[in-house]
Amino acid sequence: MAAGNDVMESRIGRMCIERGLKMTGQRRVIARVLSEAQDHPDVEELYRRAATLDSRISVATVYRTVRLLEEKGILERRDFGGGRARYEATEEGDHYHLIDVDTGKVIEFEDEEHARLLRRIANDLGFDLVSHRLELFARKRTADTKDESPPRTTTARPTGRSKR
Amino acid sequence: MAAGNDVMESRIGRMCIERGLKMTGQRRVIARVLSEAQDHPDVEELYRRAATLDSRISVATVYRTVRLLEEKGILERRDFGGGRARYEATEEGDHYHLIDVDTGKVIEFEDEEHARLLRRIANDLGFDLVSHRLELFARKRTADTKDESPPRTTTARPTGRSKR
DNA sequence: CTATTTGCAAATTGTTTGCATTAAC
DNA sequence: GTTAATGCAAACAATTTGCAAATAG
Numbered sequence: 423m424a425a426g427n428d429v430m431e432s433r434i435g436r437m438c439i440e441r442g443l444k445m446t447g448q449r450r451v452i453a454r455v456l457s458e459a460q461d462h463p464d465v466e467e468l469y470r471r472a473a474t475l476d477s478r479i480s481v482a483t484v485y486r487t488v489r490l491l492e493e494k495g496i497l498e499r500r501d502f503g504g505g506r507a508r509y510e511a512t513e514e515g516d517h518y519h520l521i522d523v524d525t526g527k528v529i530e531f532e533d534e535e536h537a538r539l540l541r542r543i544a545n546d547l548g549f550d551l552v553s554h555r556l557e558l559f560a561r562k563r564t565a566d567t568k569d570e571s572p573p574r575t576t577t578a579r580p581t582g583r584s585k586r
Numbered sequence: 587m588a589a590g591n592d593v594m595e596s597r598i599g600r601m602c603i604e605r606g607l608k609m610t611g612q613r614r615v616i617a618r619v620l621s622e623a624q625d626h627p628d629v630e631e632l633y634r635r636a637a638t639l640d641s642r643i644s645v646a647t648v649y650r651t652v653r654l655l656e657e658k659g660i661l662e663r664r665d666f667g668g669g670r671a672r673y674e675a676t677e678e679g680d681h682y683h684l685i686d687v688d689t690g691k692v693i694e695f696e697d698e699e700h701a702r703l704l705r706r707i708a709n710d711l712g713f714d715l716v717s718h719r720l721e722l723f724a725r726k727r728t729a730d731t732k733d734e735s736p737p738r739t740t741t742a743r744p745t746g747r748s749k750r
Numbered sequence: 751c752t753a754t755t756t757g758c759a760a761a762t763t764g765t766t767t768g769c770a771t772t773a774a775c
Numbered sequence: 776g777t778t779a780a781t782g783c784a785a786a787c788a789a790t791t792t793g794c795a796a797a798t799a800g
Contacts, residue, residue, distance in 0.1 A: 480757050523716050549724035552687050556720045560713035644782050
Protein backbone atom coordinates (compact mmCIF):
# COMPACT_ATOMS: atom_id res chain seq x y z
CA MET A 423 0.00 0.00 0.00
CA ALA A 424 1.31 3.40 -0.94
CA ALA A 425 -0.51 6.19 0.76
CA GLY A 426 1.41 9.20 1.98
CA ASN A 427 -0.88 9.47 4.93
CA ASP A 428 0.70 12.60 6.24
CA VAL A 429 2.51 14.27 3.42
CA MET A 430 -0.35 14.47 0.99
CA GLU A 431 -3.19 16.91 1.28
CA SER A 432 -6.55 15.27 1.92
CA ARG A 433 -9.27 15.45 -0.68
CA ILE A 434 -11.07 18.21 1.14
CA GLY A 435 -7.77 19.89 1.91
CA ARG A 436 -7.18 20.08 -1.82
CA MET A 437 -10.59 21.59 -2.35
CA CYS A 438 -9.77 24.24 0.24
CA ILE A 439 -6.62 25.17 -1.63
CA GLU A 440 -8.48 25.29 -4.92
CA ARG A 441 -10.78 27.87 -3.43
CA GLY A 442 -7.87 29.86 -2.14
CA LEU A 443 -8.34 29.19 1.55
CA LYS A 444 -5.38 29.73 3.81
CA MET A 445 -4.24 26.30 4.96
CA THR A 446 -3.49 26.44 8.64
CA GLY A 447 -2.45 23.38 10.57
CA GLN A 448 -5.83 22.98 12.20
CA ARG A 449 -7.67 23.48 8.97
CA ARG A 450 -5.61 20.77 7.37
CA VAL A 451 -6.38 18.41 10.22
CA ILE A 452 -10.08 19.10 10.11
CA ALA A 453 -10.06 18.66 6.34
CA ARG A 454 -8.41 15.30 6.77
CA VAL A 455 -10.89 14.18 9.37
CA LEU A 456 -13.74 15.21 7.11
CA SER A 457 -12.20 13.51 4.11
CA GLU A 458 -11.87 10.27 5.99
CA ALA A 459 -15.28 10.35 7.65
CA GLN A 460 -17.55 7.60 6.44
CA ASP A 461 -20.42 8.90 8.52
CA HIS A 462 -22.17 12.15 9.43
CA PRO A 463 -20.30 13.50 12.45
CA ASP A 464 -21.44 16.48 14.48
CA VAL A 465 -19.05 19.22 15.57
CA GLU A 466 -18.36 17.57 18.88
CA GLU A 467 -17.33 14.38 17.14
CA LEU A 468 -15.25 16.21 14.56
CA TYR A 469 -13.49 18.00 17.36
CA ARG A 470 -12.81 14.73 19.13
CA ARG A 471 -11.33 13.15 16.01
CA ALA A 472 -9.32 16.22 15.11
CA ALA A 473 -7.95 16.56 18.62
CA THR A 474 -6.66 13.02 18.36
CA LEU A 475 -4.49 13.99 15.41
CA ASP A 476 -3.44 17.35 16.80
CA SER A 477 -4.35 18.45 20.25
CA ARG A 478 -3.83 22.16 19.73
CA ILE A 479 -7.19 22.76 18.19
CA SER A 480 -10.33 24.22 19.72
CA VAL A 481 -14.02 23.59 19.23
CA ALA A 482 -14.46 27.18 18.18
CA THR A 483 -12.16 26.54 15.25
CA VAL A 484 -14.08 23.45 14.27
CA TYR A 485 -17.28 25.47 14.32
CA ARG A 486 -15.67 28.22 12.28
CA THR A 487 -14.24 25.75 9.81
CA VAL A 488 -17.40 23.78 9.11
CA ARG A 489 -19.27 27.01 8.63
CA LEU A 490 -16.66 28.22 6.19
CA LEU A 491 -16.60 24.96 4.27
CA GLU A 492 -20.35 24.92 4.11
CA GLU A 493 -20.37 28.42 2.63
CA LYS A 494 -17.82 27.27 0.10
CA GLY A 495 -20.06 24.38 -0.87
CA ILE A 496 -17.52 21.80 0.26
CA LEU A 497 -19.64 20.53 3.12
CA GLU A 498 -23.32 20.05 3.69
CA ARG A 499 -25.03 20.50 7.00
CA ARG A 500 -27.64 17.94 7.99
CA ASP A 501 -30.23 17.84 10.70
CA PHE A 502 -31.25 14.36 11.75
CA GLY A 503 -32.95 15.54 14.90
CA GLY A 504 -31.27 15.56 18.25
CA GLY A 505 -30.40 19.20 18.20
CA ARG A 506 -26.91 19.14 16.75
CA ALA A 507 -25.95 19.78 13.18
CA ARG A 508 -24.15 17.00 11.37
CA TYR A 509 -21.87 17.28 8.39
CA GLU A 510 -20.87 15.39 5.31
CA ALA A 511 -18.85 16.19 2.24
CA THR A 512 -20.84 17.45 -0.71
CA GLU A 513 -21.29 14.74 -3.28
CA GLU A 514 -22.41 14.48 -6.87
CA GLY A 515 -26.07 13.79 -7.24
CA ASP A 516 -28.64 13.92 -4.52
CA HIS A 517 -28.95 11.24 -1.97
CA TYR A 518 -31.22 10.94 0.99
CA HIS A 519 -31.10 9.58 4.49
CA LEU A 520 -33.10 6.99 6.29
CA ILE A 521 -32.59 7.09 10.03
CA ASP A 522 -33.19 3.89 11.97
CA VAL A 523 -35.28 5.15 14.87
CA ASP A 524 -34.13 2.32 17.11
CA THR A 525 -30.39 2.46 16.55
CA GLY A 526 -29.86 5.95 15.16
CA LYS A 527 -27.98 4.42 12.27
CA VAL A 528 -28.20 6.40 9.04
CA ILE A 529 -28.58 4.73 5.68
CA GLU A 530 -28.11 6.66 2.49
CA PHE A 531 -30.02 5.99 -0.65
CA GLU A 532 -30.57 7.51 -4.03
CA ASP A 533 -33.81 7.79 -5.86
CA GLU A 534 -34.03 9.36 -9.27
CA GLU A 535 -37.77 9.15 -9.51
CA HIS A 536 -38.04 10.98 -6.27
CA ALA A 537 -35.85 13.87 -7.29
CA ARG A 538 -37.86 14.22 -10.48
CA LEU A 539 -41.12 14.19 -8.57
CA LEU A 540 -40.02 16.98 -6.27
CA ARG A 541 -38.93 19.15 -9.12
CA ARG A 542 -42.29 18.63 -10.75
CA ILE A 543 -44.18 19.44 -7.59
CA ALA A 544 -42.36 22.74 -7.15
CA ASN A 545 -42.95 23.48 -10.80
CA ASP A 546 -46.65 22.82 -10.53
CA LEU A 547 -46.82 25.32 -7.70
CA GLY A 548 -45.09 27.89 -9.83
CA PHE A 549 -41.64 27.60 -8.30
CA ASP A 550 -38.17 26.54 -9.26
CA LEU A 551 -36.77 24.07 -6.79
CA VAL A 552 -33.67 25.49 -5.12
CA SER A 553 -33.00 22.73 -2.64
CA HIS A 554 -34.86 20.31 -0.48
CA ARG A 555 -34.66 18.22 2.58
CA LEU A 556 -35.94 14.72 3.04
CA GLU A 557 -35.44 12.34 5.88
CA LEU A 558 -37.14 9.04 6.49
CA PHE A 559 -37.42 7.75 10.02
CA ALA A 560 -38.01 4.06 9.99
CA ARG A 561 -37.74 0.79 11.83
CA LYS A 562 -36.20 -2.43 10.59
CA ARG A 563 -38.94 -4.54 9.16
CA THR A 564 -39.99 -7.36 11.39
CA ALA A 565 -39.69 -10.73 9.73
CA ASP A 566 -43.42 -11.28 9.61
CA THR A 567 -44.42 -8.07 7.86
CA LYS A 568 -45.85 -8.89 4.46
CA ASP A 569 -45.05 -6.76 1.48
CA GLU A 570 -47.96 -4.40 1.01
CA SER A 571 -46.32 -2.01 -1.40
CA PRO A 572 -47.30 -1.82 -5.06
CA PRO A 573 -45.59 -4.42 -7.25
CA ARG A 574 -43.82 -1.76 -9.27
CA THR A 575 -40.09 -2.05 -9.59
CA THR A 576 -37.88 -0.04 -7.36
CA THR A 577 -35.69 2.90 -8.08
CA ALA A 578 -34.36 3.17 -4.58
CA ARG A 579 -31.06 1.56 -3.73
CA PRO A 580 -28.52 2.05 -1.03
CA THR A 581 -25.40 3.94 -2.03
CA GLY A 582 -23.27 1.75 0.14
CA ARG A 583 -22.26 4.21 2.82
CA SER A 584 -23.86 3.23 6.06
CA LYS A 585 -23.87 5.52 9.00
CA ARG A 586 -23.79 5.77 12.74
CA MET B 587 -72.39 36.47 11.94
CA ALA B 588 -72.76 34.45 15.05
CA ALA B 589 -69.51 33.56 16.72
CA GLY B 590 -69.20 33.57 20.46
CA ASN B 591 -65.65 34.71 20.23
CA ASP B 592 -65.02 34.58 23.92
CA VAL B 593 -67.56 32.29 25.48
CA MET B 594 -66.95 29.26 23.36
CA GLU B 595 -63.95 27.03 23.70
CA SER B 596 -61.66 27.08 20.69
CA ARG B 597 -61.24 24.01 18.56
CA ILE B 598 -57.95 23.13 20.15
CA GLY B 599 -59.33 24.05 23.55
CA ARG B 600 -61.99 21.42 23.03
CA MET B 601 -59.39 18.87 22.09
CA CYS B 602 -57.55 19.64 25.32
CA ILE B 603 -60.68 18.98 27.32
CA GLU B 604 -61.34 15.77 25.45
CA ARG B 605 -57.94 14.53 26.52
CA GLY B 606 -58.62 15.52 30.09
CA LEU B 607 -56.22 18.44 30.31
CA LYS B 608 -56.78 20.97 33.04
CA MET B 609 -57.97 24.15 31.36
CA THR B 610 -56.20 27.08 32.89
CA GLY B 611 -56.70 30.60 31.66
CA GLN B 612 -53.38 30.72 29.86
CA ARG B 613 -53.88 27.33 28.30
CA ARG B 614 -57.22 28.46 26.95
CA VAL B 615 -55.65 31.56 25.46
CA ILE B 616 -52.82 29.63 23.85
CA ALA B 617 -55.32 27.11 22.51
CA ARG B 618 -57.31 29.93 20.96
CA VAL B 619 -54.25 31.49 19.39
CA LEU B 620 -53.28 28.14 17.94
CA SER B 621 -56.79 27.47 16.70
CA GLU B 622 -56.88 30.76 14.88
CA ALA B 623 -53.39 30.59 13.45
CA GLN B 624 -53.36 30.30 9.69
CA ASP B 625 -49.60 30.00 9.65
CA HIS B 626 -46.73 28.21 11.39
CA PRO B 627 -45.81 30.43 14.32
CA ASP B 628 -42.77 29.85 16.50
CA VAL B 629 -42.95 30.07 20.29
CA GLU B 630 -41.92 33.69 20.30
CA GLU B 631 -44.74 34.56 17.97
CA LEU B 632 -47.27 32.47 19.88
CA TYR B 633 -46.21 34.24 23.03
CA ARG B 634 -46.66 37.62 21.38
CA ARG B 635 -50.15 36.76 20.17
CA ALA B 636 -51.18 35.20 23.44
CA ALA B 637 -49.88 38.12 25.45
CA THR B 638 -52.09 40.40 23.41
CA LEU B 639 -55.17 38.54 24.58
CA ASP B 640 -54.01 38.11 28.15
CA SER B 641 -50.86 39.70 29.43
CA ARG B 642 -50.37 37.47 32.45
CA ILE B 643 -48.72 34.70 30.57
CA SER B 644 -45.07 33.78 30.32
CA VAL B 645 -42.91 32.33 27.56
CA ALA B 646 -42.14 29.39 29.80
CA THR B 647 -45.81 28.51 29.81
CA VAL B 648 -45.98 28.74 26.05
CA TYR B 649 -43.03 26.38 25.80
CA ARG B 650 -44.59 24.00 28.28
CA THR B 651 -47.92 24.12 26.51
CA VAL B 652 -46.71 23.45 23.01
CA ARG B 653 -44.64 20.57 24.29
CA LEU B 654 -47.66 19.15 26.06
CA LEU B 655 -49.91 19.55 23.05
CA GLU B 656 -47.32 17.99 20.83
CA GLU B 657 -47.11 14.97 23.12
CA LYS B 658 -50.88 14.72 23.01
CA GLY B 659 -50.78 14.73 19.23
CA ILE B 660 -52.71 17.97 18.99
CA LEU B 661 -49.83 19.96 17.60
CA GLU B 662 -46.97 19.19 15.27
CA ARG B 663 -43.56 20.69 15.51
CA ARG B 664 -41.87 21.81 12.30
CA ASP B 665 -38.39 22.87 11.46
CA PHE B 666 -38.10 25.15 8.49
CA GLY B 667 -34.56 26.16 9.28
CA GLY B 668 -33.71 29.31 11.13
CA GLY B 669 -33.20 27.61 14.44
CA ARG B 670 -36.60 27.93 16.02
CA ALA B 671 -39.30 25.30 16.12
CA ARG B 672 -42.60 26.20 14.51
CA TYR B 673 -45.98 24.73 15.22
CA GLU B 674 -49.20 23.90 13.50
CA ALA B 675 -52.31 21.99 14.45
CA THR B 676 -52.28 18.34 13.48
CA GLU B 677 -54.40 17.72 10.40
CA GLU B 678 -55.83 14.74 8.62
CA GLY B 679 -53.58 13.39 5.92
CA ASP B 680 -50.02 14.33 5.27
CA HIS B 681 -49.13 17.58 3.72
CA TYR B 682 -45.78 19.10 2.97
CA HIS B 683 -44.23 22.53 2.93
CA LEU B 684 -42.57 24.54 0.26
CA ILE B 685 -40.65 27.49 1.63
CA ASP B 686 -40.14 30.47 -0.65
CA VAL B 687 -36.46 31.20 -0.13
CA ASP B 688 -36.89 34.83 -1.03
CA THR B 689 -39.87 35.73 1.13
CA GLY B 690 -39.89 32.99 3.75
CA LYS B 691 -43.52 32.35 2.88
CA VAL B 692 -44.64 28.78 3.41
CA ILE B 693 -46.97 27.01 1.00
CA GLU B 694 -48.57 23.74 1.88
CA PHE B 695 -49.30 21.02 -0.58
CA GLU B 696 -50.44 17.45 -0.62
CA ASP B 697 -49.11 14.69 -2.74
CA GLU B 698 -50.47 11.20 -2.56
CA GLU B 699 -47.99 9.71 -4.95
CA HIS B 700 -45.20 11.04 -2.87
CA ALA B 701 -46.32 9.45 0.36
CA ARG B 702 -46.66 6.12 -1.43
CA LEU B 703 -43.22 6.44 -2.95
CA LEU B 704 -41.60 7.07 0.41
CA ARG B 705 -43.27 4.06 1.94
CA ARG B 706 -42.01 1.95 -0.91
CA ILE B 707 -38.47 3.27 -0.61
CA ALA B 708 -38.31 2.42 3.08
CA ASN B 709 -39.75 -0.96 2.30
CA ASP B 710 -37.18 -1.67 -0.36
CA LEU B 711 -34.45 -0.94 2.16
CA GLY B 712 -35.99 -3.40 4.58
CA PHE B 713 -37.68 -0.88 6.86
CA ASP B 714 -41.14 0.16 7.90
CA LEU B 715 -41.62 3.89 7.56
CA VAL B 716 -42.34 5.46 10.93
CA SER B 717 -42.38 9.09 9.92
CA HIS B 718 -40.67 11.41 7.54
CA ARG B 719 -39.76 14.96 6.92
CA LEU B 720 -39.80 16.79 3.63
CA GLU B 721 -39.31 20.42 2.86
CA LEU B 722 -38.85 22.09 -0.48
CA PHE B 723 -36.97 25.34 -0.69
CA ALA B 724 -37.83 27.12 -3.87
CA ARG B 725 -38.02 30.39 -5.72
CA LYS B 726 -40.98 31.78 -7.60
CA ARG B 727 -40.61 30.84 -11.21
CA THR B 728 -39.47 33.69 -13.40
CA ALA B 729 -41.86 34.38 -16.24
CA ASP B 730 -39.40 33.25 -18.89
CA THR B 731 -38.66 29.80 -17.50
CA LYS B 732 -39.93 27.18 -19.89
CA ASP B 733 -41.65 24.08 -18.64
CA GLU B 734 -39.05 21.34 -18.60
CA SER B 735 -40.91 18.86 -16.46
CA PRO B 736 -42.33 15.64 -17.87
CA PRO B 737 -45.74 16.05 -19.46
CA ARG B 738 -47.33 13.71 -16.96
CA THR B 739 -50.29 15.02 -15.04
CA THR B 740 -49.82 16.43 -11.60
CA THR B 741 -50.72 15.02 -8.26
CA ALA B 742 -49.54 18.01 -6.29
CA ARG B 743 -51.99 20.71 -5.40
CA PRO B 744 -52.04 23.45 -2.83
CA THR B 745 -54.24 22.86 0.18
CA GLY B 746 -55.13 26.49 0.36
CA ARG B 747 -53.37 27.54 3.53
CA SER B 748 -50.59 29.94 2.70
CA LYS B 749 -48.05 30.92 5.26
CA ARG B 750 -45.70 33.66 6.51
C1' DC C 751 4.97 42.38 6.82
C1' DT C 752 -0.10 42.25 6.67
C1' DA C 753 -4.31 40.12 6.66
C1' DT C 754 -6.26 35.86 8.54
C1' DT C 755 -6.93 32.60 11.72
C1' DT C 756 -6.82 30.78 16.36
C1' DG C 757 -7.70 30.08 21.39
C1' DC C 758 -10.03 31.44 25.19
C1' DA C 759 -13.61 32.87 27.61
C1' DA C 760 -17.54 35.52 27.60
C1' DA C 761 -21.89 36.25 25.06
C1' DT C 762 -26.10 34.71 22.51
C1' DT C 763 -30.02 32.02 21.34
C1' DG C 764 -33.57 28.76 21.90
C1' DT C 765 -35.37 25.99 25.32
C1' DT C 766 -35.83 23.68 29.89
C1' DT C 767 -36.24 23.50 34.90
C1' DG C 768 -36.44 24.22 40.23
C1' DC C 769 -39.22 26.13 43.40
C1' DA C 770 -42.47 28.81 45.85
C1' DT C 771 -47.16 30.52 44.63
C1' DT C 772 -51.65 30.16 42.38
C1' DA C 773 -55.44 28.03 40.52
C1' DA C 774 -58.29 23.80 38.51
C1' DC C 775 -61.16 20.35 39.63
C1' DG D 776 -58.13 20.29 49.73
C1' DT D 777 -54.87 18.20 46.53
C1' DT D 778 -52.60 17.93 42.55
C1' DA D 779 -51.19 20.09 38.60
C1' DA D 780 -49.92 24.56 36.28
C1' DT D 781 -47.60 29.10 36.39
C1' DG D 782 -44.02 32.82 36.81
C1' DC D 783 -39.55 33.94 37.52
C1' DA D 784 -35.07 33.55 37.20
C1' DA D 785 -31.39 30.52 36.95
C1' DA D 786 -29.65 26.55 34.21
C1' DC D 787 -28.65 24.46 29.82
C1' DA D 788 -26.89 23.10 25.27
C1' DA D 789 -25.37 24.38 20.87
C1' DT D 790 -23.19 27.80 18.59
C1' DT D 791 -21.10 32.47 17.95
C1' DT D 792 -18.01 36.23 18.89
C1' DG D 793 -14.46 39.91 20.78
C1' DC D 794 -9.89 40.40 21.32
C1' DA D 795 -5.04 39.73 21.82
C1' DA D 796 -1.57 36.44 20.27
C1' DA D 797 0.01 33.35 16.55
C1' DT D 798 0.73 32.31 11.66
C1' DA D 799 0.13 31.65 6.52
C1' DG D 800 1.32 33.56 2.32
